[in-house]
Amino acid sequence: MFAHRRYLPSTPALLAFEAVARLGSATDAALELSLTQSAVSRQLKTLEEQIDAKLFVRQGRALVLTPAGRRYAEQVRDVLHRLGSASVTAGANPEGGALNLAILPAFGMHWLAPRLADFARAHPEVTVNLSTRLAPFDFRSQPFDAAIHFGRRDWPGAGYQPLMPETVVAVAAPGNVPEGADVAEIARLPLLHLDTRPRAWARWCAAHAVPAPTAPGMVFDQFSTMAQAAIHGLGIALLPTFVAAPHLESGALVPAAGGAGQSIGDYYLVWPEERPAPPSLRSFRAWLSTQLPGA
Known part of the structure; x- marks a missing residue:
């Protein structure tokens, strides 16, 4: 039995509260939840009485969260995300567990995805669900167990498993670089x-003791589109070796001068330190350690 069972609100009350907190209106929340406005208002009144806290103040037609309401909304969203994730996991894989992993597109496509079949053979009880995220996020408001992070150890509240440094190589379409x-x-x-590596070329030039380039060039948000631009002769790309490798093997790209060098950061697996690691994450971390360079 929960120590504070009398403070546990009903799920409909929490859903009504979360919707009003997000939308700022009991009427809009009622439309979203297929309820009447009065039903939503009753849920809010019951919730405030049950937990003995003022969650909203009215400003004109809007319902605005109090400081206590803002803190409570963050925690309620986390609870609802976890409950939904647990329900999906129980239905999709009742004998095992799910690993909800946020990945960076290039690392996920070119390094992780080709290796996941090995993880599936070693851990058939785990279902891996992948979603793309380009920047750090708050684990408390997102339904992820872990994420792939690039850069430094600057993700708040996260535990870290180092994976590898990012090694880059300058590449171009055949014939696009003077012999x-x-x-x-x-x-x-x-x-x-x-766009996430704004000083990559400056670092590459510095490593080869030549002046940094000053002319502007095309900017991309993903390595995959930048690689395609290089293949079609639009310029020289600085790509991670795991992205460049298949294009170099096929002959679509060739190395430019300079050879490989290290980029500005490293890849990590990160997870919320405040949350107990589920068995699926523990299995994944152990497996990852066998896949790293030098393992």
Whole structure:
């Protein structure tokens, strides 16, 4: 039995509260939940009385969260996300567990996905669900057990498992680089940029002791589209080796001058430290350690 059972609200009350907190209106919440406005208002009144806290104040026609209401809304969303995830997991894989993983597109497609069949063979009891996220997020408001992170150890409240540094190589379409071009000449050609690596070319040039490029170039939000732009002759791309490898093997891209070098950060698996790791995550972390360079 829960120690504070009398403080446990009903699920309809929590759903009504979350909808009003998000929409700022009992009328809009009622439309979303297929209820009447008066039914939503009753749920809110009952909830406030049950937990003995004022959750909203009225400003004109809007319902605005009090400071206590804002804190409570964050916690309620986390509880509802976890409950929904647990229900999906119980129905989809009642004998095992799900791992809800947020991935970076290029790392997920080119490094992780080709290896997941091995994880599935080793752990058939775990269902891996993948979703793309490009930036850190609050684990309390998102239904993820873990995420792939690039950069530094700067994700608040996260535990870290180092994976690998990002090693990059300059590549171009065949014939798009003058024969015998050196690093300084490469730096003067049209260069392609990734918006999350704004100083990548400057670091590459510094590592090869040539001046940083000053001319602007096309900017992309994903390595995959930047690689396609390079294949079609739009410029020189600086790609992680795991992204460049299949294009180099097929001959769609060729190395430019300079060879490989290390990028600005490392890849990590991260997870919320405040939350007990589910068995699926523990299995995944152990398996990942066998896949890393030098394992």
